[in-house]
Amino acid sequence: MNEASTRAPRLPLKLQLRYRPVGAARWHEGRVENISRSGVLFRTADLVAVDEQVEITLLIPVQLSASVIVCRARIVRTILPGGFEKRPGLAASISRYRFRRGKDGP
Amino acid sequence: MDVADPASRTELGPMDSPSPIRVVIADDHTIFRKGLRSVLEAETEFVVVGEAADGEQAVELCRVLQPHVLLLDLVMPGQSGMDALAELATSPTPVRTILLTAGIEKAEIVKALQLGAAGVVLKSAPTDLLIKSIRSVMAGQHWIGREAVSDLVQALREQMAASPEKPARKRFGLSAREVEITSAVVSGLSNREIARKLSLSEDTVKHHLTNIFDKMGASNRLELALFAVHHRLLE
Numbered sequence A: 001m002n003e004a005s006t007r008a009p010r011l012p013l014k015l016q017l018r019y020r021p022v023g024a025a026r027w028h029e030g031r032v033e034n035i036s037r038s039g040v041l042f043r044t045a046d047l048v049a050v051d052e053q054v055e056i057t058l059l060i061p062v063q064l065s066a067s068v069i070v071c072r073a074r075i076v077r078t079i080l081p082g083g084f085e086k087r088p089g090l091a092a093s094i095s096r097y098r099f100r101r102g103k104d105g106p
Numbered sequence B: 001m002d003v004a005d006p007a008s009r010t011e012l013g014p015m016d017s018p019s020p021i022r023v024v025i026a027d028d029h030t031i032f033r034k035g036l037r038s039v040l041e042a043e044t045e046f047v048v049v050g051e052a053a054d055g056e057q058a059v060e061l062c063r064v065l066q067p068h069v070l071l072l073d074l075v076m077p078g079q080s081g082m083d084a085l086a087e088l089a090t091s092p093t094p095v096r097t098i099l100l101t102a103g104i105e106k107a108e109i110v111k112a113l114q115l116g117a118a119g120v121v122l123k124s125a126p127t128d129l130l131i132k133s134i135r136s137v138m139a140g141q142h143w144i145g146r147e148a149v150s151d152l153v154q155a156l157r158e159q160m161a162a163s164p165e166k167p168a169r170k171r172f173g174l175s176a177r178e179v180e181i182t183s184a185v186v187s188g189l190s191n192r193e194i195a196r197k198l199s200l201s202e203d204t205v206k207h208h209l210t211n212i213f214d215k216m217g218a219s220n221r222l223e224l225a226l227f228a229v230h231h232r233l234l235e
Helices: B030-041 B055-065 B081-089 B106-114 B127-138 B146-162 B176-186 B191-198 B202-216 B221-230
Strands: A016-021 A028-035 A039-043 A053-062 A065-079 A089-101 B021-026 B046-052 B069-073 B096-101 B119-122
Touching (some): A016 A039, A053 B176, A053 B221, A065 B221, A089 B221, B030 B046, B030 B127, B046 B055, B055 B081, B069 B127, B096 B127, B176 B221, B202 B221
Parallel strands (some): B021 B046, B069 B096
Antiparallel strands (some): A016 A028, A028 A039, A039 A089, A053 A065
16 A cells, blocks of 8 residues: 555645644744644744644634634644745644634634 | 827838737836836837726726736735726726736635636746746736646635535535534534433444544544535535
8 A cells, every 4th residue: 555545635624723832822823725634734924943843723613613623743844935825834743632612712 | 107109009010020019017116117118128029008007097008008918916006906807807808917916815816817817927027937928828828827826726626616506515424413423523522522412322422423434534533523624514
């Protein structure tokens, strides 16, 4: 079985997210470009270093409400701006997650 | 609004070299317009027949001067480039419009193309690329920066996915009860909370979840939530 057949499908969901390095107080804003069960690629104006551990909160729309998924992840790649995308991007590998009810962000 | 001397707009006769490509430049920055005019007029194949400082002037110049190509800034005071494009789309003016922009969202590119734009060129692009883009649109082609094409395809796919003509949503063979449980999972409820909410035993909820994961091809609750949102299962 090759890598392509085992890779988690990436979904082009345009979700808002917030993230911060573990232990940091300040949250940064980002926008998901694609996401799977194991990783997320998002655009942001604020880069952090590769290998940095980060907390990520994803806002998931559910009918008229929303739920928040809180993830622990590791930055695995930075993506330079290109074409018409003016913001750089970060790819993060999700190690664990939990659901948090309610639409209040961090 | 600057308009060239009518004499310079006269089409050349059949014995002369081919008629130059007549261009109107619309941008609110005078220095940018003048610079662009110099760049284009350094090439014998182009003649800038008019300059506009906003969308309204651009539409008017296109109506009066009938240029071959309109180089249209996207962001201008008053009527924006997109507004002008929308107006030109409903007019009989057969102008090929190339949007000039410092930056543009994918959705805006799609909208611009739907409104009839023939090309999109970043202001940071080399001048020879702009010249190539004009030649391309004059040859009946569309010009989108190569790097943007894959983004554009993605944007078109997203838009098609969101269009009302889309076929009925996939439900993956889920029963009404399974959709209900999926919704509860995505809302962040634990198995115990779902059981309490739906008056089921926790074992029954687990049994339903096993079936839901199988049908959706999801391997955990995070993936289930993402699939549910992606396929608009809960709307």
